[in-house]
Structure formats: C-alpha cells, structure tokens
Amino acid sequence: MHFSLPFRFTPTLVVAMAVALAAAVSSQSQQPWSLELEARALLASGWWSAYTNHIPSRCEWLGITCDTAGSITEISLPPGFQLGDDGNFGKFNFSCFPNIVRLRLRASGLKGSIPSEIGTLSKLKHLDLSYNQITGFIPSSLWNLKNLVTLQLSANRLTGPIPATIGRLTSLKSLSLGWNQINGSIPFEIGQLTNLEGLAFSANNLTGSIPPSLSHLVKLKALNLSMNKISGVIPHELSQLTQLQYLVLSSNQISGNIIPEIGSLFNLFVLDLSTNSLIGSIPTDLGNCSKLQLLLLSRNFLTGSIPARIGYLSALTSIDLSHNSLRGKVPSELGSLRNSLEYLDLSHNKLTGTIPPSFNLLHRVRQLNLSYNSLKGHIPTDLQLLFPPDAFVGGNNDLCGDPIGLPSCSLTRSSSKNLDLVKILVPGILLAFLILGTYEPRNLSGGKETEKPCVIHFAMVSNP
Ligand SMILES: *[C@@H]1O[C@H](CO)[C@@H](O)[C@H](O)[C@H]1NC(C)=O
Ligand SMILES: *[C@@H]1O[C@H](CO)[C@@H](O)[C@H](O)[C@H]1NC(C)=O
Ligand SMILES: *[C@@H]1O[C@H](CO)[C@@H](O)[C@H](O)[C@H]1NC(C)=O
Ligand SMILES: *[C@@H]1O[C@H](CO)[C@@H](O)[C@H](O)[C@H]1NC(C)=O
Ligand SMILES: *[C@@H]1O[C@H](CO)[C@@H](O)[C@H](O)[C@H]1NC(C)=O
Numbered sequence: 001m002h003f004s005l006p007f008r009f010t011p012t013l014v015v016a017m018a019v020a021l022a023a024a025v026s027s028q029s030q031q032p033w034s035l036e037l038e039a040r041a042l043l044a045s046g047w048w049s050a051y052t053n054h055i056p057s058r059c060e061w062l063g064i065t066c067d068t069a070g071s072i073t074e075i076s077l078p079p080g081f082q083l084g085d086d087g088n089f090g091k092f093n094f095s096c097f098p099n100i101v102r103l104r105l106r107a108s109g110l111k112g113s114i115p116s117e118i119g120t121l122s123k124l125k126h127l128d129l130s131y132n133q134i135t136g137f138i139p140s141s142l143w144n145l146k147n148l149v150t151l152q153l154s155a156n157r158l159t160g161p162i163p164a165t166i167g168r169l170t171s172l173k174s175l176s177l178g179w180n181q182i183n184g185s186i187p188f189e190i191g192q193l194t195n196l197e198g199l200a201f202s203a204n205n206l207t208g209s210i211p212p213s214l215s216h217l218v219k220l221k222a223l224n225l226s227m228n229k230i231s232g233v234i235p236h237e238l239s240q241l242t243q244l245q246y247l248v249l250s251s252n253q254i255s256g257n258i259i260p261e262i263g264s265l266f267n268l269f270v271l272d273l274s275t276n277s278l279i280g281s282i283p284t285d286l287g288n289c290s291k292l293q294l295l296l297l298s299r300n301f302l303t304g305s306i307p308a309r310i311g312y313l314s315a316l317t318s319i320d321l322s323h324n325s326l327r328g329k330v331p332s333e334l335g336s337l338r339n340s341l342e343y344l345d346l347s348h349n350k351l352t353g354t355i356p357p358s359f360n361l362l363h364r365v366r367q368l369n370l371s372y373n374s375l376k377g378h379i380p381t382d383l384q385l386l387f388p389p390d391a392f393v394g395g396n397n398d399l400c401g402d403p404i405g406l407p408s409c410s411l412t413r414s415s416s417k418n419l420d421l422v423k424i425l426v427p428g429i430l431l432a433f434l435i436l437g438t439y440e441p442r443n444l445s446g447g448k449e450t451e452k453p454c455v456i457h458f459a460m461v462s463n464p
C-alpha cells in the first residue's frame with residue numbers, strides 16, 4: 001500500500017511529532033479509562049473495605065494521595081491501620097497503579113508473599129512493608145525497581161537469600177531487611193549501592209563473612225548486621241567508612257582482632273561488637289573515636305588491659321566489657337567520665353588491683369558491675385552506698401567494704417583473708433603504744449603486701 005503524506009517531511013516536523021507522540025504516551029496512563037482501571041483495582045483489593053467503598057472520593061481515602069490528574073501516587077497508611085479483606089496481597093493488582101511513588105503499609109496486617117507484579121511499579125521510590133506477616137522469597141522483579149530510595153521489609157517472615165541483583169538498586173539510601181529468616185551470605189554486589197546511608201540486615205540467618213566491598217559504601221552512617229551467623233574477620237577496609245555513626249555487629253561468630261583502624265571512624269556514636277569470638281586486645285586507637293557514646297564489647301575473648309584512653313571519651317554513656325579475659329588494673333581514668341557515664345559493666349574478667357578512688361566521682365552511673373574479677377582492697381565509699389553488694393562481690397575475694405553483704409574491712413572479721421589485714425593495722429596501733437611508752441615491740445615482719453585503701457578507710461571509720 002502506498003502511503004503519501006499530505007505535507008513535506010521536515011526535521012522540525014519530525015521533532016514536533018515525536019514530542020506530541022511522547023506526550024500522548026505519557027498522558028495515556030492518566031486517561032479516564034486508566035483512572036477507571038485504577039479505581040476498579042482499588043475497590044477489588046478490598047483493603048479499604050472496612051473503611052469505605054466510595055470510589056469517587058478515593059483520592060481522599062485514608063493514606064491515599066493522587067496527582068492532579070487523579071491517579072494514585074502514594075499509599076501511606078498510618079502504622080497499625082489494619083487492611084481489610086485479611087490484608088492479603090492477592091487481590092491488589094499492582095500493574096494497575098503505574099504512578100505509585102510511595103507505598104507504605106507498615107504494620108498493616110499484610111499476609112502472603114510479595115507478588116512479582118510489584119516489579120511493574122517503575123516509579124516507586126519508597127517501599128515500606130515492615131512489621132507484617134509477609135512470607136516467602138522477595139520476588140526477583142523487585143530488584144528491577146531502580147528508582148527505589150528506601151526499601152524497608154523488616155520484621156516479616158521473608159526467606160531465601162539476598163541475590164546479587166540487589167546491586168542494581170543504586171539509588172538506595174536506606175535498606176532494611178532485619179528480623180526475617182533470610183539466609184545465605186551478603187553478596188559482594190552490595191558494594192554497588194554507593195548511595196546507602198543505612199543498612200540493616202539484623203536478626204536473620206545470614207552466614208558467610210562481611211564482604212570487604214562494603215567499604216565502597218562511603219556514605220554509610222548506620223550498619224547493623226547483628227544477630228546472624230556471620231563469621232570471618234572484621235575487614236580492615238571498613239575503616240574507609242568514615243561517615244559511620246552506628247556500627248553493630250553483635251551476636252554473630254566474628255573472629256580475629258578488633259581492627260586498630262577502628263580509630264579512624266571518628267564519627268562513631270555506637271560500637272557494638274558484643275557476643276562474638278573476637279580475640280586480642282582493645283585497640284588504644286579507639287581513643288580517637290571522640291563521639292563514642294556506647295562501647296559494647298562484652299562476651300568475646302578479649303585479652304590485654306583496658307586502654308586508659310577510653311577514659312577521655314567524654315561522650316561515653318555505656319561501657320560493657322564484661323565476659324572477656326581482660327587483665328591488669330581498672331584504669332583510674334574511667335573516673336573522668338563522671339559527666340556522661342551511666343552504665344559500666346566490667347564483670348567476668350581477670351582484672352586485678354584496687355577499684356580506683358576516682359570511681360567515687362561516677363555519680364551518674366545507674367548500673368555498675370565489677371563482680372567476678374580479682375579485685376582487692378577497699379571499695380570506694382560512695383560506690384558502697386550507691387550500688388548493691390552483688391555489683392562487687394563474687395570472684396573478688398579480697399574486696400571489702402562496710403554495708404551488710406560486703407566482706408568487712410574491720411578487724412572483727414577473723415577470716416584468713418582479714419588476718420593479713422590485722423597484721424598491717426597492728427603496726428599503726430603499736431606505734432601509738434610505743435609513743436606512749438607502754439608497750440614492747442614485737443617482730444611483725446612477714447605481713448603481705450599492704451592493703452592501703454582498707455587501712456585508710458579503717459582509720460576513717462574508727463575516728464569518732
Ligand atoms: C491486573 O491488571 C492487568 C491490567 O488491567 C490485567 O491484565 C491483569 O489480568 C490483572 N491481573 C489480575 C490478577 O487480575
Ligand atoms: C536458621 O537456619 C537454621 C538451620 O540452618 C534453622 O534451624 C533455623 O530455624 C533458622 N532460623 C531462622 C530464624 O530462620
Ligand atoms: C536457606 O534456607 C532454605 C530453607 O528455608 C534452605 O533450603 C537453603 O538451603 C538455605 N540456604 C542456605 C545458603 O543456607
Ligand atoms: C540493630 O540491632 C539491634 C540488636 O542489637 C536491634 O535491637 C536494633 O533494632 C537494630 N537497629 C536497626 C536500625 O535495625
Ligand atoms: C588516632 O589519632 C592519632 C593522633 O591523632 C593518629 O596518629 C592515629 O593515626 C589515629 N589512628 C587511627 C586509626 O586513625
């Protein structure tokens with residue numbers, strides 16, 4: 001068939017036609033039949049059935065936002081709004097809502113698995129389906145939604161692995177898949193999500209090690225991989241994440257050392273590496289993390305001594321180093337944290353020496369635990385008054401104090417431990433007698449090392 005145009009083809013005309021055609025195509029989804037389709041699909045979902053069925057006013061339904069043409073761009077239900085029709089995904093036809101930019105159905109009682117049609121929402125930027133009872137795999141089509149900025153699927157019953165195709169979602173700023181049953185290892189391709197600021201995979205069944213490619217996520221502020229079965233070491237490359245404020249790797253099977261490069265994460269607020277299999281000592285460079293508020297390293301196999309520099313991290317509110325094998329003295333510098341520290345647990349270690357008198361200054365501390373160490377001597381007076389005996393006793397056989405429940409520092413106790421004490425106190429008394437000239441000196445050598453704090457304290461209490 002011969003087809004002649006009634007006008008001359010000019011390049012300008014071609015451009016004009018292309019523009020007109022493009023406009024026609026883009027407005028197609030906003031033509032009445034399409035809105036009609038949207039309306040029918042919305043009604044068919046049954047999600048609002050307990051609330052309203054009045055379709056003409058659908059743009060005013062709870063949680064729904066439309067564009068000027070009347071097409072739905074946003075469904076953002078207030079958390080706790082229970083979707084009607086049993087909240088099943090089944091009746092919601094995703095392919096009828098091509099203009100949706102935001103879909104927020106948090107804690108809405110959603111059930112069933114995510115339909116693969118969700119992949120047709122090509123304009124979707126924000127997807128939040130957290131706190132529902134969603135089961136099954138995350139459909140592979142979801143990893144094609146390249147415009148996604150936030151993806152929140154936490155607290156569901158999602159299973160299966162995180163596929164390598166996650167690396168396509170390069171616009172993502174926030175990704176949360178926590179509290180599901182996702183297994184397999186974290187794919188190397190995670191390193192392609194270079195716009196990520198928040199990443200939470202906590203409370204899943206993830207195995208394998210932390211991919212060093214994570215270090216490409218230079219905008220990352222929060223990383224939470226806690227409560228998985230992640231093994232291997234902390235990659236040195238993590239030190240490149242200098243924006244990191246929140247680093248939580250607790251309750252995994254991570255081994256090796258705490259990398260000294262952690263000291264270059266100078267924006268850290270929270271460092272939680274507790275309940276892992278970390279060895280070696282606490283790096284002194286941790287003292288560079290001057291914004292640190294929470295330092296949680298309990299339940300590892302850490303050795304060495306507590307770096308005194310921790311005492312200069314003046315923002316620290318919580319320190320938990322319990323259940324390790326830390327040795328040496330309790331640094332008196334910790335007493336410098338008197339304006340910030342609220343929680344201090346050093347229990348179940350191998351600490352020796354006395355409790356530094358500077359601890360008397362720690363008046364903000366609400367919870368203190370020094371039990372199950374090898375501490376000795378007199379418990380600073382203020383601490384005795386502020387904390388129950390079980391904050392000290394247990395393991396620390398040579399600690400003493402005055403309140404009921406603490407081994408007494410006074411002479412009346414006749415345990416073998418206190419015999420040593422008596423031997424030290426006696427010279428003082430003898431000296432007094434000597435001066436008065438009423439007593440003959442006796443051979444008193446053989447006394448063990450002095451328990452000075454207790455002597456001082458004894459003098460204090462015995463003074464009228
Ligand atoms: C969803 O809507 C599309 C477009 O109208 C249609 O082709 C498809 O059959 C619908 N799917 C279901 C499950 O109703
Ligand atoms: C994790 O996997 C183990 C088997 O490897 C399974 O027994 C356990 O139930 C899983 N946990 C979760 C939370 O899915
Ligand atoms: C993940 O869990 C499923 C069962 O839910 C299991 O079949 C699969 O082998 C697991 N994958 C890995 C890598 O552990
Ligand atoms: C990170 O993990 C902890 C468990 O230590 C959890 O309580 C917390 O809610 C998680 N944070 C985020 C942002 O997912
Ligand atoms: C910690 O600070 C000191 C002194 O500024 C510096 O020499 C050292 O390199 C820093 N450590 C790290 C791991 O950044």
Ligand SMILES: *[C@@H]1O[C@H](CO)[C@@H](O)[C@H](O)[C@H]1NC(C)=O
Pocket residue numbers: 347367368369370371372388390391394
């Ligand atoms: C200190 O820790 C021990 C052992 O974990 C525990 O029995 C005790 O109740 C704790 N005391 C306080 C005051 O927290």
Ligand SMILES: *[C@@H]1O[C@H](CO)[C@@H](O)[C@H](O)[C@H]1NC(C)=O
Pocket residue numbers: 443444445446
């Ligand atoms: C004191 O007794 C010790 C043994 O306990 C002995 O070695 C020492 O020679 C005695 N000193 C004097 C001055 O008697």
